[in-house]
Amino acid sequence: MSTLEVSPAEPLSANAGRSVVNDFSLQVATVNGSGSQTANTVLMRAIFQMGIPVSGKNMFPSNIAGLPTWFTIRASKHGYIGRRKEIDFLVAMNPETAREDVMKLDAGAAVVYDEPLKLNELRTDLHFYPVPFDKLVAPVCPDAKLRKLVRNMIYDGVVAWLLSIEMDEVRRALVKQFGKRKAKAAELNWGAAQAGFDYASRTLTKTDACRVERMSATAGKIIIDGNAACALGAMFAGVTVVTWYPITPSSSLVETLIGYMRRFRVDPETGKATYAIVQAEDELASIGMALGAGWAGARSMTASAGPGISLMSEFIGLGYYAEVPAVIFDVERVGPSTGLPTRTQQGDLLTTAILSHGDTKHPMFFPCSMEECFSMTIEAFDFAERFQTPVFVMTDLDLGMNNWMAEPFAYPEKPINRGKVLTAEDLDKLGGFSRYLDVDGDGVGYRTLPGTNHAKASYFTRGSGHNEHAQYTEREDDYINNMDRLAHKFEVMRSHVPEPAQQTRADARIGMIAIGSSDYAARESCDQLQAEYGIATDYLRLRGYPFPPLLEEFLRGHERVYVIDQNRDGQLLMLMRMELEPELIARLRSVRYYGGLPIDARTVTDDVVKQEGK
Amino acid sequence: MSTAAAPPPKKTNRIGLEVLSYKGSRTTLCAGCGHNAVSERVVECFYELGVQPWQVAKFSGIGCSSKSPAYFLGLSHGFNGVHGRMPAIATGAILANSSLLGLGVTGDGDTASIGLGQFMHLVRRNMPMIYIIEDNGVYGLTKGQFSATADLGSTLKTGTPNDLPPFDCCALALKWGATFVARSFSGDKRQLQAILKTAISHRGLSVIDVISPCTTFNDHQGSTKSYSYMKDHDLVLHELDYVPFREDIAVEIPEGEVMDVPLHDGSHLRIRKLGRDFDPTNRLAALAAIEDAETKGEVLTGVLYVNTGKPTFLELLNLASEPIATLPESRVRPSRAALEEVMEELR
Numbered sequence: 001m002s003t004l005e006v007s008p009a010e011p012l013s014a015n016a017g018r019s020v021v022n023d024f025s026l027q028v029a030t031v032n033g034s035g036s037q038t039a040n041t042v043l044m045r046a047i048f049q050m051g052i053p054v055s056g057k058n059m060f061p062s063n064i065a066g067l068p069t070w071f072t073i074r075a076s077k078h079g080y081i082g083r084r085k086e087i088d089f090l091v092a093m094n095p096e097t098a099r100e101d102v103m104k105l106d107a108g109a110a111v112v113y114d115e116p117l118k119l120n121e122l123r124t125d126l127h128f129y130p131v132p133f134d135k136l137v138a139p140v141c142p143d144a145k146l147r148k149l150v151r152n153m154i155y156d157g158v159v160a161w162l163l164s165i166e167m168d169e170v171r172r173a174l175v176k177q178f179g180k181r182k183a184k185a186a187e188l189n190w191g192a193a194q195a196g197f198d199y200a201s202r203t204l205t206k207t208d209a210c211r212v213e214r215m216s217a218t219a220g221k222i223i224i225d226g227n228a229a230c231a232l233g234a235m236f237a238g239v240t241v242v243t244w245y246p247i248t249p250s251s252s253l254v255e256t257l258i259g260y261m262r263r264f265r266v267d268p269e270t271g272k273a274t275y276a277i278v279q280a281e282d283e284l285a286s287i288g289m290a291l292g293a294g295w296a297g298a299r300s301m302t303a304s305a306g307p308g309i310s311l312m313s314e315f316i317g318l319g320y321y322a323e324v325p326a327v328i329f330d331v332e333r334v335g336p337s338t339g340l341p342t343r344t345q346q347g348d349l350l351t352t353a354i355l356s357h358g359d360t361k362h363p364m365f366f367p368c369s370m371e372e373c374f375s376m377t378i379e380a381f382d383f384a385e386r387f388q389t390p391v392f393v394m395t396d397l398d399l400g401m402n403n404w405m406a407e408p409f410a411y412p413e414k415p416i417n418r419g420k421v422l423t424a425e426d427l428d429k430l431g432g433f434s435r436y437l438d439v440d441g442d443g444v445g446y447r448t449l450p451g452t453n454h455a456k457a458s459y460f461t462r463g464s465g466h467n468e469h470a471q472y473t474e475r476e477d478d479y480i481n482n483m484d485r486l487a488h489k490f491e492v493m494r495s496h497v498p499e500p501a502q503q504t505r506a507d508a509r510i511g512m513i514a515i516g517s518s519d520y521a522a523r524e525s526c527d528q529l530q531a532e533y534g535i536a537t538d539y540l541r542l543r544g545y546p547f548p549p550l551l552e553e554f555l556r557g558h559e560r561v562y563v564i565d566q567n568r569d570g571q572l573l574m575l576m577r578m579e580l581e582p583e584l585i586a587r588l589r590s591v592r593y594y595g596g597l598p599i600d601a602r603t604v605t606d607d608v609v610k611q612e613g614k
Numbered sequence: 615m616s617t618a619a620a621p622p623p624k625k626t627n628r629i630g631l632e633v634l635s636y637k638g639s640r641t642t643l644c645a646g647c648g649h650n651a652v653s654e655r656v657v658e659c660f661y662e663l664g665v666q667p668w669q670v671a672k673f674s675g676i677g678c679s680s681k682s683p684a685y686f687l688g689l690s691h692g693f694n695g696v697h698g699r700m701p702a703i704a705t706g707a708i709l710a711n712s713s714l715l716g717l718g719v720t721g722d723g724d725t726a727s728i729g730l731g732q733f734m735h736l737v738r739r740n741m742p743m744i745y746i747i748e749d750n751g752v753y754g755l756t757k758g759q760f761s762a763t764a765d766l767g768s769t770l771k772t773g774t775p776n777d778l779p780p781f782d783c784c785a786l787a788l789k790w791g792a793t794f795v796a797r798s799f800s801g802d803k804r805q806l807q808a809i810l811k812t813a814i815s816h817r818g819l820s821v822i823d824v825i826s827p828c829t830t831f832n833d834h835q836g837s838t839k840s841y842s843y844m845k846d847h848d849l850v851l852h853e854l855d856y857v858p859f860r861e862d863i864a865v866e867i868p869e870g871e872v873m874d875v876p877l878h879d880g881s882h883l884r885i886r887k888l889g890r891d892f893d894p895t896n897r898l899a900a901l902a903a904i905e906d907a908e909t910k911g912e913v914l915t916g917v918l919y920v921n922t923g924k925p926t927f928l929e930l931l932n933l934a935s936e937p938i939a940t941l942p943e944s945r946v947r948p949s950r951a952a953l954e955e956v957m958e959e960l961r
Binding site: 220221222223224232235236237238239240241243260264265266267270271272273274275276277278280281282284285286287288289290291292293294295296297298299300314315318322408409411412415416448449450451452453454455457458459460461462463464472 | 635666667668671684691692695701702707709731732931932940945946947948950952953957960961
């Protein structure tokens with residue numbers, strides 16, 4: 001991670017004539033089920049294609065049609081792609097929320113709105129652009145039934161004119177979005193976009209400051225969501241058994257995987273699948289199948305979210321105790337209970353770390369980007385087999401379901417590592433084996449797979465007490481030996497989980513720690529702290545649990561360390577408290593955001609500044 | 615001291631293994647427990663058919679029944695999982711390695727209560743494996759509570775009557791898609807052997823409900839799952855013979871008396887009528903017969919249903935014929951070009 005270019009945030013001026021180039025947030029407020037997703041994706045893509053760093057965040061309801069949805073596009077010449085709280089440009093399409101949406105804006109923001117809503121009467125300190133959507137859509141979409149879906153594309157054209165987005169790029173994005181098979185739909189939508197553009201250019205006068213200018217910061221990059229990136233990672237990790245139960249926000253992970261596996265993992269010679277994907281009856285069954293498959297030697301996985309992970313708890317304890325590999329994706333959403341199923345949070349850290357009854361602990365990986373969703377998924381499969389235990393890949397709705405730009409994924413160069421598995425030939429040489437004997441000192445025993453053609457291959461796997469030879473036991477010393485070995489294995493993992501990423505600044509006395517999707521807000525906040533307050537802040541991004549030794553080193557090097565949590569109780573900080581000595585715990589400070597939206601830099605900065613007494 | 619005569623050559627099966635190779639560790643279940651008889655039948659059948667023990671994978675849940683896989687086929691891998699969830703573990707393992715012969719052993723608590731959902735979905739998928747229910751109508755390991763297969767009006771050892779109707783696991787299996795459904799009695803050695811051997815040859819889900827009395831908690835007067843109750847109420851449907859494919863079937867059998875069901879590996883199940891007409895390829899008739907027996911307080915045993923034509927879950931998934939778990943990297947990691955193709959689509 002390189003040190004970022006540091007620049008102060010530029011407050012948007014209410015004065016016309018001033019220009020804010022490639023540095024704004026645009027929010028589209030619509031009703032879900034109205035086809036706005038296409039219009040929004042096209043808009044985001046067009047900006048991306050003009051070489052400008054961009055991110056798109058969809059805030060949608062847990063509902064199929066008729067409830068409010070907001071899509072926020074952030075363009076940032078500095079490459080900040082985390083959420084920005086302030087909206088500079090609003091497209092108000094939803095009569096239900098229009099009033100509140102407008103009232104929340106900072107002075108100087110711009111509003112494109114449906115003319116009959118008369119939003120311009122609400123405030124005098126905003127730039128208003130009325131658009132008669134119904135009048136414009138009728139001539140370009142003769143089929144009245146389709147108008148609801150095409151109508152949204154008109155604002156793409158209006159916004160393109162207002163922000164100087166090139167219409168050629170809008171068209172390219174549209175064609176890409178609809179694909180070759182839906183050329184007719186693409187043409188219809190293109191007509192609507194053009195109508196919007198023409199109307200704006202003829203009728204509107206640009207008075208706000210936001211606009212885009214071509215850059216070259218996105219050349220060669222891709223746009224993808226984290227669920228798709230994890231799916232690709234799983235496929236290139238060589239996953240063979242995938243089990244799942246639908247749950248927001250993880251469903252699209254496996255659904256995307258199904259599409260890719262059909263294309264790339266059906267043997268061209270035999271026409272047979274080199275994988276099995278099963279939609280199970282519930283999460284208990286999906287984790288059970290994943291463990292059964294892992295036990296039998298498959299690279300197995302399941303994907304879920306909080307409620308599903310809670311259901312898996314008993315089986316995860318079996319996986320831990322019987323030492324069975326599997327990879328579990330937890331695409332976190334807002335809890336507790338059903339919570340807010342379509343909002344984001346990092347709220348499963350504590351429960352997942354020690355999921356299940358008795359003394360259990362589980363490794364977790366924390367990818368923060370699309371590239372890491374891909375590469376760390378591959379690492380997780382190796383790790384699960386290396387350590388013969390369930391591994392959690394912790395992402396969240398923000399990473400999983402939003403579109404992100406990324407570097408094209410690097411092909412995995414390391415060969416697949418299947419861990420300590422004895423073959424019939426090995427058994428011939430060894431004359432036998434003890435399943436849970438710590439031969440190598442790393443706490444990991446050797447295993448055999450069922451079906452191994454050897455009379456000495458079998459062992460009995462159980463979730464009840466067992467000794468080194470996998471025999472049933474209730475003896476005190478056997479139990480303690482086994483549990484101590486498992487604890488030792490966990491300690492060994494510390495130096496094998498993905499290494500943290502660090503960003504240092506000269507003379508930094510305080511530090512910041514974050515995981516996963518908090519990274520964007522954390523890095524931007526470090527820049528804000530430096531530029532606006534002169535507070536130099538070092539940054540450590542943890543990428544795996546159990547926390548590696550570098551955590552302690554980082555804490556020793558700083559007077560105070562702010563731990564960023566996207567949950568109410570400071571779960572990341574609590575995990576640290578569980579294992580640190582009091583002197584280091586005393587250095588920890590907590591910054592928490594848990595409203596369900598992706599955390600933003602300003603929230604972090606304001607909190608740190610307050611705690612620093614500035 | 616006289617020189618001992620050379621010991622007689624040890625008896626082995628067709629793959630050269632002694633019966634000892636099919637045994638497990640010593641049982642820790644109660645003396646007289648029906649489950650021990652089931653374990654003995656497993657040992658005999660797998661030995662007699664010459665199944666490679668290391669091609670078998672044993673699965674179980676939690677309970678007395680689920681302990682028993684430790685007491686047979688010691689050379690097979692076994693997985694004693696969590697209560698009621700054996701079907702999930704077995705499904706995952708067999709998907710990973712379709713060459714495994716899956717043998718699941720559960721009880722009525724596992725199958726009819728906590729694991730009813732998993733059982734039903736296993737049935738629905740026609741997962742190719744053997745699923746034995748050691749059915750005693752009672753929770754033994756927790757000392758004698760009713761299970762969901764306990765008959766209406768039957769009593770606990772304390773005299774407490776059961777006021778809920780039972781699930782009939784065979785009826786459930788029949789209704790939702792199992793392709794071999796049988797009921798037997800742990801005390802009927804010959805019948806259970808024929809059924810088990812047929813299940814080994816069958817491709818698809820074999821559900822075998824074995825009434826297996828619990829001598830400690832459910833072998834009393836008010837029980838309908840006791841040895842004496844079964845002695846009086848076991849209505850044997852037919853006489854069964856399993857004819858391995860290696861035996862030449864030379865003798866012609868007069869039509870009408872005997873029905874021959876060809877199995878997937880070339881073996882046959884020979885069914886000899888006993889008094890009544892019963893066609894085990896007719897699912898509806900089987901359901902009716904179960905219903906009829908229930909109203910008469912009889913326990914119908916024998917092969918209730920066999921269907922060798924329905925595709926298994928592995929066939930539905932179009933799964934590669936070799937175990938997918940151990941396919942080489944070249945077959946499970948798509949090429950560099952494949953990744954580049956996907957990246958180009960996302961640009």
